[in-house]
Amino acid sequence: MTQNPAIIVQQVDHYFGSGQLQKQVLFDINLQIESGEIVIMTGPSGSGKTTLLTLIGSLRSAQSGSLKILGQELCQASRDTLTQARRNNGYIFQAHNLHGSLTALENVQMGLEVHGSMLKAERHERAAEMLKKVGLEDRLHYLPSGLSGGQKQRVAIARALVSHPKIVLADEPTAALDKKSGRDVVDIMHDLAKQQGCTILLVTHDNRILDIADRIIYMEDGRLSKQPEAVS
Amino acid sequence: MLGFIQTLKQRTPLGLLQLKHDRMRLLTAIAGITFADVLIFMQLGFSDALLRTNTQYPRNLQADLVIISTQAKNFGQLRTFTRRRLYQAQDVPGVADADALYIGSADWRNPQTREETSMLILGQNPERPALNLPEVNQQLEAIRQPDTVVFDQASRGDYSTMIEQVNQGEFVTTEIGLRTVTVAGLFTVGASFADDGALITSDQNFLRLFPRRDAGTVSLGLIHLEPGYDPEQVQADLAERLPDDVLVLTHEGYIDFELAEIQSNSPVGFVFSLGTAMGFIVGTVIVYQVLSTDVNSHLAEYATFKAMGYRNSYLLGIIFEEALILTLFGFMPGMAISIVAYQLTEAATALPMLMPFSRTVIVFLLTLVMCTFSGAIATRRLQAADPADIF
Structure with missing residues (x-):
């Protein structure tokens, strides 16, 4: 079976603002990521990494060029299509963004509820399994306020991966963590993603985690360079 | 679903x-x-x-049609019209009888606390009770006696000992103006915003208590119809027959008149x-x-x-x-x-x-x-x- 690329980005330009204040932030982006590939995108702040990530994650609508995610063209897509497309992805943010009123288990099962196809009991069972995989089986009913930073980020990973997404998008998942928990979090992400065969695009400044990548891409001033001198 | x-x-x-x-x-x-x-x-x-x-007494009137003065504002301030209108009304086909009801407010002395307070006083014909209040209608004999009234025991104020005494069959006396009246019985309606309570008596007693009112000026006319007549038809005939210093209303129409008055004018x-x-x-x-x-x-x-x-x-x-x-x-x-x-x-x-x-x-x-x-x-x-x- 031939592996279709999970993400194909062709000639994407992106602008913020309008009129005289319009500013181009992405220039002629071309990127192809195969299914199951782990790609790390790095580069200085303000280079447009996060913007590209939000485009690929259908959080923003692409303005020009072509953006195919899992075979679906998302350039100029409607809001509804975008919302639908988001459900195929798992997101891990720099801040964990867990819901403060929900326990770890309830937070994780929110990743399944969005699909609306599973009964509550089943969702909770799957969420518990997932939390076990990230090593939090004894913290199922803790509220986020009762968890450490690393534990919260692991809950967030469980939430992102519980629905077995085809693509996982992560933005600085280790930025708020110390070296040990940062490493743990990335390892868990890596192992689970490999088991589930999902594609990972990870934006980071953290040099300590570059080794998990199959490929590293570099962005500067809104342009991608495939063979950056900075990272070799 | x-x-x-x-x-x-x-x-x-x-x-x-x-x-x-x-x-x-x-x-x-x-x-x-x-x-x-x-x-x-x-x-x-x-x-x-x-x-x-403010509509308890209007609601409890026993009448098919009600005649009031065109000057009437509400039950407490009905003004008066001449009794001649009631005699004229009896000419109209379908009218069985037309009774007068006398209404006024007077200060009475609470027999218990000796304080003066404003009471609504109704004077009705004891032969044909004006109100649909069984408690009152059982005591019609009592109010035939001179200067005798029945008292609304739900009146505002402290009347507990007095109610006790009346219930034991004693006669309690007090003053209204210059006259001494006897409370012979009780009924229950309740206070209104305007008056602290009410007394019901006969038309004769009413005229004694209000020396400046005379029998010829009545507050409200109660029309009873002969069976088989349509109240609205008779209402129209009466309005035609009577001069326009009075207003003829059906009972419901009169309650609505009272409600509308409260809602719009107060x-x-x-x-x-x-x-x-x-x-x-x-x-x-x-x-x-x-x-x-x-x-x-x-x-x-x-x-x-x-x-x-x-x-x-x-x-x-x-x-x-x-x-x-x-x-x-x-x-x-x-x-x-x-x-x-x-x-x-x-x-x-x-x-x-x-x-x-x-x-x-x-x-x-x-x-x-x-x-x-x-x-x-x-x-x-x-x-x-x-x-x-x-x-």
């Missing part, structure tokens, strides 16, 4: 969990709604008591409507404050949900769920407190504070509208939850 309930059961009750998580905020909201509901209940209760007490009706509106607005503001703070403090979480693929409608659902929970938990204590407050008010003022089922439904619906409306304004903040901003 079944599918919808199934969906609800399977849904994580986020609104409930959010409210439970922040107890202080929940309590503030519930206290606010409770306060608003009590305010609304009290205003509606007073307004209803006003309408009820400031009290307006005040209570305003009070109800204020309660509603206070409630809306408090619930809005709570819900919008709640939305604000969860913006990042909501944006995350949007990024995960949840639709806006899901988030709207959370806020309306909160609104519904607040409605329920704010309404119930509000109603409980109001029932107690009604009893206290009734004990203190002798106003009939009733809690009809229809009013609880109306206030519940008002609360629901209040919460949903505030929720709807609060959801505008949701637009600010942009998933692209949280990366």
